[in-house]
Amino acid sequence: MKKTKDLTRREFIKAAAVSGIGLTVVPAKVLGGTGRAAPSDKINVALIGCGTQALKMLPDWLQRPELQFVSVCDPNRESYDYPLWGKSKGEKKGAPGGREVGRARINEFYAENAGKAAYKGCTAYADFRELLEKEKGVDAVFIMTPDHLHATVAAAAMKKGIMVGSHKPVGNFMHETRVVCEMAKQTKIPTQLFAFQDPKELYVLKEWIRQGLIGEVKELHRWTNRPMWPQGSPYLPTNTPPIPDGFDWELWLGPALPRTYSPDYTHTVFRGWYEFGAGCLADMGYYGFWKDWRLLNLGMPVSAEGSASFTCEIRDFRSTWVENHLSYPHAATLQWEVPVNGGDKMMEVFWYSGGIRPRTPEFLKKEGKGMTQEG
Structure with missing residues (x-):
């Protein structure tokens, strides 16, 4: 690469x-x-x-x-x-x-x-x-x-x-x-x-688009299998053991608001909390969208729309929607309207996380035939 x-x-x-x-x-x-x-x-x-x-x-x-x-x-x-x-190998x-x-x-x-x-x-x-x-x-x-x-x-x-x-x-x-x-x-x-990548395939695809070999690009869709960490909870962690020896909790918090220590915030699980991480989009969206923006010469979004999973609880025998101001949802879809080539023409850009993905186009679906055993 x-x-x-x-x-x-x-x-x-x-x-x-x-x-x-x-x-x-x-x-x-x-x-x-x-x-x-x-x-x-x-x-x-x-x-x-x-x-x-x-x-x-x-x-x-x-x-x-x-x-x-x-x-x-x-x-x-x-x-x-x-x-x-990674996949577990029996380590405890x-x-x-x-x-x-x-x-x-x-x-x-x-x-x-x-x-x-x-x-x-x-x-x-x-x-x-x-x-x-x-x-x-x-x-x-x-x-x-x-x-x-x-x-x-x-x-x-x-x-x-x-x-x-x-x-x-x-x-x-x-x-x-x-x-x-x-x-x-x-x-x-x-x-x-560090997320920047410049693969040669990017320039090949750009030339295909320029020559019209794949037709007009009308929409852009990207998705991820993230989160691979816990998120979606509307509540603060209840797991609050003593601060481990050798770990400076105040320094770890840095500019964030003071709070009780919990291992559910730190190390590799921070990304699911609004205060400490930027969620799935910042984790994986960077890698793809960086290339997409260069490939299609996209500008700054002029509008944004989102939808996400939510949580309900039974309170006093009633189903109640739980507001979550602490962590990112389990799954979400985002949509931006983005100008192309610095002009008035707009492109719809979509992002999916938490197992959601766009429908596979008919021409990309398998024919349903078995694969051969040879070459």
């Missing part, structure tokens, strides 16, 4: 100079070795968030010679209680996560890569604000926190002239997203959303 061109340290320094950020760079000829990236050619990265997604992506990042991971941050020190989404404990897990994996990689018994160059923090204040050599942060912290960390990093790479979404609420995007525009700090 083709990716966008990655930002090198030299490109970052050039962009930083435009935005008035002062950087001291040691010439590569002084510190560089043959066949190796000099320290001044590397981007010093701080990993903010050391949960399952960060640890899954970390091995590939560590292989990148232009990146040097110098620090990690997570309010959780270390635990093995992160829910797993969760996945590992936390800053010490992230630090250990980074140190182990660099030690092995250098042929040394140990490496201790990666620092660890519970509070990202402390990291940004003390780690003066950080060039970029990779944000892998729960959704509700993305915008807060991104804004804090940009204020210090630090490049931002973030997993989706940009922010948990629309106003957060607007603030972060405006900051990036005004400061000219290099930023990247």
Whole structure:
């Protein structure tokens, strides 16, 4: 799969100079070795968030010679209680996560890569604000926190002239997203959303559409099998055990409203709650809609409509609809009216979650014949 061109340290320094950020760079000829990236050619990265997604992506990042991971941050020190989404293999404990897990994996990689018994160059923090204040050599942060912290960390990093790479979404609420995007525009700090993909098939399909080979595209439909986490509850969690040792609940909450600790909020199950996550659309919609918008040259939606599943309870012998202001519904359908090619022509865009999907067109249905056993 083709990716966008990655930002090198030299490109970052050039962009930083435009935005008035002062950087001291040691010439590569002084510190560089043959066949190796000099320290001044590397981007010093701080990993903010050391949960399952960060640890899954970390091995590939560590292989990148232009990146040097110098620090990690997570309010959780270390635990093995992160829910797993994959098929069960009989394990009775969760996945590992936390800053010490992230630090250990980074140190182990660099030690092995250098042929040394140990490496201790990666620092660890519970509070990202402390990291940004003390780690003066950080060039970029990779944000892998729960959704509700993305915008807060991104804004804090940009204020210090630090490049931002973030997993989706940009922010948990629309106003957060607007603030972060405006900051990036005004400061000219290099930023990247990790959900971006640029497959060659996209350009093939775009050419087919341009030549009229598949006819006029009138509607766009996307769907997901999410949620794979609990959501839809109109009530706060009743599971409120003591805060685990090594876990800073207040730091995890960040800008969110204070509340009693519950494991039903944290780690990989945060996304179902309005306060902490952006639901199925922000989890999976990004991947597809990013490509669709480029493929069809779509603009900003001019209207939106939605419908969702709901819950009823029997109260005083009467069926009563339960209002839910806390979590996303079990299933939903969204529809937007979107301008095409910057003109007055509109396209209907649909999104489905929770097992809902559009009806399969007749010409795509199977003929009902058995498949052959050969070739």
